[in-house]
Amino acid sequence: MAIDFSFTADQEAFRSAVRAFLQKEVAPVVPAMDETEEFPRESVAKMRSEGYFGVPIPEEYGGLGLGKVGYCIFLEELGKVDASHGTIVGAHTSLGTTPLLYYGSEEQKQKWLVPAARGEKLLAFSLTEPGSGSDSGAVHTVAEPSGDGWEITGNKIYVSNGREADTVILMAGNDVKLGPNGGVTAFIVDTNLPGFKVGRCEKKMGLHGTSTAELILDHVRVGPDRVLGEVGKGFHAAMTALDVGRVSLGAASLGGIEAATTEALEFAKNRTQFGLPISEYEAIQFKLADMAMKAHALKFMVYHAAEHQDRLGTDPKKWSRLERAEKTREAAVVKCLASEWASDVIDQALQIHGGLGYIRGTPIERAYRDARISEIFEGTNEIQRVVISRDVIARGL
Ligand SMILES: Cc1cc2nc3c(=O)[nH]c(=O)nc-3n(C[C@H](O)[C@H](O)[C@H](O)COP(=O)(O)OP(=O)(O)OC[C@H]3O[C@@H](n4cnc5c(N)ncnc54)[C@H](O)[C@@H]3O)c2cc1C
Known part of the structure; x- marks a missing residue:
């Protein structure tokens, strides 16, 4: 059994580069961000253009190809500097890109994962609802078949990046009676679709640089290409x-x-x-x-x-x-x-x-x-x- 926790030279070099970048571009904006409670657009844009929103995603899909170990190196360094920036990256990369990478069709990966990994589009992940927090399988947002696609209606809350995201990986009930096993489907929902609205953004104790948004879906129509993975899974x-x-x-x-x-x-x-x-x-x-x-x-x-x-x-x-x-x-x-x-x-x-x-x-x-x-x-x-x-x-x- 080999248990070797040493990092490779490339991983160490990545850590040094990240550390230098964060000290220069992120650390200086954090105190003002915490006071104004504004999303740190400029530092986030710089992180996006460095590829830091796609650290674990394979290079063929627009990422840095550094796997989960590389991603954890990045987040460890980011965690030393600011938790708001860490949450913005986590909501996008861990929660947004993972379902696309693991469950998306090739077409979906090209259309949504590649621009997300390159940092051109921002993602959010939306599971929580007013009546469904820890009991997260009890989704009340409804997805009804409509033509060859679906119509989604409901209210989501506490969505990190919800105010800024271009696309949300959103869980809706295709058959609420079935519950989490068979009754919940993941949808790729672009935030510019008719019927999609950002509602209340919460004031919080911390994480002042992040949005924590309510999402309101009023008969949002999506095509069959927006179902991520299988219906009900x-x-x-x-x-x-x-x-x-x-x-x-x-x-x-x-x-x-x-x-x-x-x-x-x-x-x-x-x-x-x-x-x-x-x-x-x-x-x-x-x-x-x-x-x-x-x-x-x-x-x-x-x-x-x-x-x-x-x-x-x-x-x-x-x-x-x-x-x-x-x-x-x-x-x-x-x-x-x-x-x-x-x-x-x-x-x-x-x-x-x-x-x-x-x-x-x-x-x-x-x-x-x-x-x-x-x-x-x-x-x-x-x-x-x-x-x-x-x-x-x-x-x-
Ligand atoms: C800043 C912020 C960002 C967030 N970002 C996102 C996001 O991006 N996407 C998203 O989908 N959600 C997000 N959330 C939602 C978050 O994941 C939920 O708030 C969390 O899962 C808890 O759900 P709840 O708030 O409804 O609490 P509840 O589920 O109502 O829980 C209340 C209390 O009861 C306890 N409890 C509940 N059930 C049990 C049980 N069976 N056994 C023992 N104890 C139990 C809980 O542990 C808790 O202490 C975010 C929330 C916040 C505050």
Whole structure:
């Protein structure tokens, strides 16, 4: 058994290039973005033109071809700099491009995946509804057959990138009585279609650079070419996207943990109280030790899961039941621990900053507000525990 967690020279070079880019183009805009709560158009446009919205997508479909490991390197670095930019990329790449890559026909890939991977078009992913959150299979948005296509009517909420997206991967009920197994279909919905409207955009505790939008669909007509994968199999496509999203969210959380630890360490070395730098006090040292332990463990978990997903490939028909179960459990474990550790580490880093950590505009104060959502979106951590415990009961450890 070979367990080698070293990155290749190309992966290290990619990490260095990303780090330099983010310091130059993204870090400077974040404080103002957090205050104005505006979508960071210019920095996002630069990221899109660098190919950073298609990191894991094969080159033949317009991406950088760096797989999930490369994608996690990118999100880890981005997570050190800003969670809003990380969420914009995650909603587009993990949740938007994955269903197209894994379930799309060749024609759909050429039409929607290639421009998305090149960063020419922005994607969103829409599963949640007012009455359907954790119980995400209970979709009420209805897709009715109309001519040779479909007519979609309903309300979606909390859609990241929903205000800016060109296209939404949207789950609608082809037969709501059937529920998630057979009753939910994934549709490719362009946002300029008649009957499609962006509704309310939420004001949030954090992630101020992202839109979290309501989508209103009033008899939106789509052709048969907009059905992604098979009719009635949309819930599976959504869950596959979430498996990718949960691991990449782990990578972004890892970046958040590393940045908070570094900031707390610097502060602790430089802040003197009672005649000594506070880093000399065991109470502070043990907090730093706890932070370092979490960063260390999470790095292995994230890249193990990313490499595992790369090994499985992007054709769901080739996965055995066991492979699916292992992948889904691993993604849930990574998401759950990463988000809880990030909240905890950032909380402790804030504590090390004393009163300064509570002052609006400090990086640690922003990180504290931004991190909390990771325990909620892409499936709450209670739902991750439901997923994990079901699998443990079915298969054992
Ligand atoms: C900023 C933001 C961005 C988002 N982006 C997107 C997006 O891009 N696309 C999208 O589709 N959705 C998105 N969401 C929605 C998000 O995924 C949901 O909010 C989340 O899944 C929880 O659903 P809910 O809010 O309806 O909570 P509920 O499901 O109502 O849950 C309320 C509480 O009950 C608990 N609970 C529910 N069921 C169980 C159970 N069986 N066992 C134990 N506990 C349970 C939950 O864990 C939670 O603590 C976003 C949300 C936010 C806030």
